[in-house]
Amino acid sequence: MRGDQEDLAGLLSGNKTSWDAFVARFSGLILAAVRRVVGTDGIDVEDIAQDVFVRLCKDDFRLLRQYDPTRAGLSTWLTIVSRSVAHDMIRRRRAPTQPIELTPEAAFAVEPNITEKIKIPDGLLSPRQRLVLTMIYERDMEVAEIAGTLHIDAQTVRSTHHKAMLKLRAHFGEKP
């Protein structure tokens, strides 16, 4: 972490040697993170990875300046940024290129991106309680798996679930 901070200080001051070292150190990680998203989609992974570097140094390292070493590791942050750039690129390349005259009028109708929602009043459950219920009942995930994903212990998952169900029963008039 300390090394990251020193490297970043040099980088953000425009030191070419620091940039070169940064690129050499994180190119492999960025390529792998992009490939994880793109898969075998036929999109050039190297092009997207280069775009990640462009975004990092653009406008006097504006994006890179948003990284806070006290909050997360540089590798994790770069992985998130790389995945985000890759998702963005995939979305753009999948945009329809059919001429507008050939597109049926119905295609222009605005349809909301919909998802199923539990009919639970807002604020009744905390986001974590709602998430734990979703993971248990909609994804059939095991407690240990949920605990690992959310970086909490298994007992916390169980107690979160228990409290959420108590609230639901109380709200909908069920006996515990």
Add this chain to the structure above:
Amino acid sequence: MNDDAPFQPDRTLYERLRSHESVPAKSPLDLDPMLLAAYLEGRLGEAEAAPIEAILAADPAALDDLIAYDPVTPEIPSAAFITKAQALVGGATILPFAPRPAPPRRLVTAWAAWGAVAASLVLISLVGFSLGMQTERNFNGSTGIGTSIDILDQSSGLGDGIG
């Protein structure tokens, strides 16, 4: 799974509450990467994590992404890839296109050029004139016009009184 067994009655209740009400889903791409990175490393408390967990609970795609997330193993990049990325900083700067301003008119140089042309013309004229004069002088010398009396027939008497 054994852990699921105690949840079975709750599952029934939960599924009874399920509706198919449609709501717009928020995009996980709208999340701050710094916040998400801290979340993935388990550094956020429940209160700080709330905005992320609200999206995860509402958006199946975002939840899929979280579940599938794991640290990647870095690849070995090609030298060409590294060189290209390194050139983004401190390399040749590509300036945006801007029309080049017109250079100021160089009056002195223009005058000098015209002066040189005029001087050349004068010089050529002088040389020509000089050569012409010389030629004429030579011509007169060889024909002896000045002493044309010499070529006259002495017997004719036409030159009498001239010399």
